[in-house]
Amino acid sequence: MLVGYARVSTDQQETDLQLDALRRAGVSRVYEEKGSSVGRRPQLQRALGALREGDVLVVFKLDRLARSLRNLLDIIERMEAAGAGFRSLTEPIDTSSAAGRLMLQMLGAVAEFERSLIRERSIAGQQAAIARGAKVGRPRVLGAEDEEALVELYQTGCYTQTVLADAFGCHLASVRRALYRAGALRWR
Structure with a gap:
């Protein structure tokens, strides 16, 4: 059985793109979540708990599943213990082979590196704005x-x-x- 997992980072975002792609891929059951990957992800835990021998967990993109390479490897280990596989719709990953597992780890490391670069650029941009005298953050509610x-x-x-x-x-x-x-x- 193909089991899907879709996640967006905030309540203001929608999972429609991911859900459409998962349905086109033949996924019969989808666990959907809205929230940062940093917090608890109860739907991911439910999806992982529902995996049985021969099932495949399908995600639209690798970064929707894990927040770090270590987290990704833990999730993959849990899937393997259940006898399940993993598939990403946008990256060529098939965990049934050694080459597929290597590709998964390499892509996970690259995704983590990319998130780190984005974070560093965001912090540098905020610091530059503060140095120029800009006010960052949400404005106060009360005057x-x-x-x-x-x-x-x-x-x-x-x-x-x-x-x-x-x-x-x-x-x-x-x-x-x-x-x-x-x-x-x-x-x-």
């Missing part, structure tokens, strides 16, 4: 005046953080950050 008013209300002791979040139309975390910045709260 300076609102933060000042929020802190004053909190310090009266009459308002909880939750009530202030509702009153100012923001998340509780925004209230806490404003209070920490003003010194009205201390880190524990």
Whole structure:
């Protein structure tokens, strides 16, 4: 049986391209996930747990499966223990041969190297922008005046953080950050 796994990094992205390709490849069951490869991946764990002797795990692209070469090798080892194979639709990988396993490891190493380069370039770009005086990151939800008013209300002791979040139309975390910045709260 062909078992598919599709993953995108954020909730704003869609797996449609991957799902279409997996269906065209004859995959009968697909485990779909939205979230970073850094966090828990329950659907991947379910897919790996569902593999039986002779099954093949199919992904659209190798980087959708693993976050590092070590992670890839662990996943492949788990598939082999179940008697299952692996196939990528965009890379020529067939783990039933020694050459296919070598190709898989080489492509995994190249993908990890590429992710490292992208990360390094992103960090360098952010540092250059900061050096030029650019503000990076998400803008604050509350303006300076609102933060000042929020802190004053909190310090009266009459308002909880939750009530202030509702009153100012923001998340509780925004209230806490404003209070920490003003010194009205201390880190524990």
